Amino acid sequence: EAGVTQFPSHSVIEKGQTVTLRCDPISGHDNLYWYRRVMGKEIKFLLHFVKESKQDESGMPNNRFLAERTGGTYSTLKVQPAELEDSGVYFCASSQDLGTRVYEQFFGPGTRLTVL
Amino acid sequence: AQRVTQPEKLLSVFKGAPVELKCNYSYSGSPELFWYVQYSRQRLQLLLRHISRESIKGFTADLNKGETSFHLKKPFAQEEDSAMYYCALSLRDTGFQKLVFGTGTRLLVSP
Numbered sequence: 001e002a003g004v005t006q007f008p009s010h011s012v013i014e015k016g017q018t019v020t021l022r023c024d025p026i027s028g029h030d031n032l033y034w035y036r037r038v039m040g041k042e043i044k045f046l047l048h049f050v051k052e053s054k055q056d057e058s059g060m061p062n063n064r065f066l067a068e069r070t071g072g073t074y075s076t077l078k079v080q081p082a083e084l085e086d087s088g089v090y091f092c093a094s095s096q097d098l099g100t101r102v103y104e105q106f107f108g109p110g111t112r113l114t115v116l
Numbered sequence: 117a118q119r120v121t122q123p124e125k126l127l128s129v130f131k132g133a134p135v136e137l138k139c140n141y142s143y144s145g146s147p148e149l150f151w152y153v154q155y156s157r158q159r160l161q162l163l164l165r166h167i168s169r170e171s172i173k174g175f176t177a178d179l180n181k182g183e184t185s186f187h188l189k190k191p192f193a194q195e196e197d198s199a200m201y202y203c204a205l206s207l208r209d210t211g212f213q214k215l216v217f218g219t220g221t222r223l224l225v226s227p
Contacts, residue, residue: 003159004159031213033213033214033215035215035217040219041219042120042217042218042219042220043160043202043215043217043220044217045214045215045216048213048214055213056210056213056214058214059214091160104162104165105162105215106161107152107159107160107161108159109159110159110160
């Protein structure tokens with residue numbers, strides 16, 4: 001079974017440019033999460049999708065970040081315009097439908113974003 | 117606010133020595149606690165969760181609600197245990213969806 005995949009693995013852009021990160025969750029996983037680790041700090045939650053709906057976007061830093069999950073499959077996270085402080089590693093994770101159980105979140109390899 | 121504290125950035129031990137990676141949390145309710153591990157050039161993966169009460173790769177962790185701790189322990193460290201370890205919690209308030217991570221502890225096991 002293929003795990004969570006993310007594209008690109010690395011992205012280097014200049015301040016003010018736009019970048020779009022993509023995440024493909026494990027097939028059949030309705031829950032999709034985005035997290036971010038800024039250098040030297042903890043991994044922070046950004047948002048959570050259930051299928052195509054945003055369930056919790058309390059961690060999104062500001063309106064320069066836009067996440068979508070069209071059709072409830074893959075998700076994109078767009079940063080426009082990028083700022084220096086957006087540099088970090090962006091992780092995507094997915095899990096099965098929760099129900100009454102706490103299901104494991106499976107993480108992708110991450111996208112390392114560098115804003116110059 | 118919910119918070120997870122891992123006081124050690126780096127823990128360096130010799131092979132065969134006992135290991136304890138510390139994790140404390142602040143949350144007034146009943147959280148679910150996890151340890152995630154990231155080996156070199158691999159992705160973040162779940163090591164263990166407190167509700168399972170199991171031992172994985174020789175590691176155990178006990179939730180101490182009185183001390184709000186969830187320390188990770190292994191009696192005899194192996195070189196292959198060298199990795200980055202993250203303690204995390206999820207909250208009933210968010211349906212146990214959102215994970216709150218600590219800053220991580222790098223474990224280095226030397227021969």
